[in-house]
Amino acid sequence: MKTALITGASAGIGKALAYQFAQQGFNLILVARRQEALEQIKQDLESRYSIQVENQIFDLAVSGQTAELYDTVKHHKIDVLINNAGFGDYDLAWDADLSKVMNMVDLNVRALTDLSLRYIKDYVDEDAVLINVSSVGGYAEVDVAIPYCATKFYVSSFTEGVDFSLRTQGKKLRAKVLAPAGTQSEFHNVAADGSGIDINELYNGAVLMTAEQLAESAYQLYLSDKTVGIVNPNNEFELKDAIFPQVALL
Numbered sequence: 293m294k295t296a297l298i299t300g301a302s303a304g305i306g307k308a309l310a311y312q313f314a315q316q317g318f319n320l321i322l323v324a325r326r327q328e329a330l331e332q333i334k335q336d337l338e339s340r341y342s343i344q345v346e347n348q349i350f351d352l353a354v355s356g357q358t359a360e361l362y363d364t365v366k367h368h369k370i371d372v373l374i375n376n377a378g379f380g381d382y383d384l385a386w387d388a389d390l391s392k393v394m395n396m397v398d399l400n401v402r403a404l405t406d407l408s409l410r411y412i413k414d415y416v417d418e419d420a421v422l423i424n425v426s427s428v429g430g431y432a433e434v435d436v437a438i439p440y441c442a443t444k445f446y447v448s449s450f451t452e453g454v455d456f457s458l459r460t461q462g463k464k465l466r467a468k469v470l471a472p473a474g475t476q477s478e479f480h481n482v483a484a485d486g487s488g489i490d491i492n493e494l495y496n497g498a499v500l501m502t503a504e505q506l507a508e509s510a511y512q513l514y515l516s517d518k519t520v521g522i523v524n525p526n527n528e529f530e531l532k533d534a535i536f537p538q539v540a541l542l
């Protein structure tokens with residue numbers, strides 16, 4: 293049986309990814325800060341499917357926690373690592389709460405990079421997949437979320453670049469970018485928390501994809517040979533090769 297590690301699995305997209313991969317027969321390692329929420333998900337998944345779920349409670353934005361998490365789970369063969377934990381901040385840059393933004397950089401960029409690189413070192417020659425959750429905001433600037441978009445540009449660029457070099461160097465590991473558009477989850481309340489932005493005005497009647505729909509599409513990305521799975525302006529999921537230009541020197 294294969295094993296998937298999913299960060300940010302206590303709610304939203306990560307929780308839906310946990311249900312999707314469980315349904316496909318994966319054992320799971322689920323990571324988040326909320327122990328009770330993860331415990332309920334573990335019990336539900338183990339009663340529905342013949343799989344094993346291991347919960348790991350970590351605040352990944354805290355320095356040193358990604359290394360500790362990786363050391364704790366590294367005895368497992370991790371076939372899929374999904375770096376999904378992340379959050380946003382809705383504000384104009386000059387109104388931003390600096391401590392919230394720096395915490396966001398710590399989670400969206402630092403923690404994701406640390407876990408990705410540890411995984412890449414161990415699995416570069418394995419039949420394994422790294423999926424990093426970016427955003428459509430990782431390919432286009434959104435005026436009320438510029439620092440958030442910058443973190444996601446990093447995620448997209450880093451992950452596409454890793455996949456590019458894995459392919460050009462003939463390695464077995466694959467790296468993929470999942471780029472959701474607005475999706476129903478706790479994300480919007482967290483992003484608007486402490487800001488002057490009214491999320492009802494922001495989304496003004498827009499139909500958001502459900503986290504379950506997105507998770508089904510994410511599984512298609514996992515199965516495909518493509519690098520990027522992105523939601524287009526018509527709210528349709530598209531699989532693509534890399535979007536950023538690439539230069540091979542080696």
Ligand SMILES: NC(=O)c1ccc[n+]([C@@H]2O[C@H](COP(=O)([O-])OP(=O)(O)OC[C@H]3O[C@@H](n4cnc5c(N)ncnc54)[C@H](OP(=O)(O)O)[C@@H]3O)[C@@H](O)[C@H]2O)c1
Pocket residue numbers: 299300301302303304305306307323324325326327329350351352353354376377378379380399425426427428471472473474475476477478479480482
């Ligand atoms: N929803 C959207 O519209 C949307 C669009 C584009 C991209 N995304 C991206 O999709 C990913 C998932 O977001 P979501 O929409 O599912 O948001 P969500 O409903 O707020 O879920 C976020 C998850 O991340 C976990 N998390 C947050 N901070 C953490 C930390 N410091 N350490 C460990 N886990 C942490 C949360 O669990 P705990 O609180 O229990 O720790 C939760 O499980 C994010 O990377 C987000 O940027 C979302």
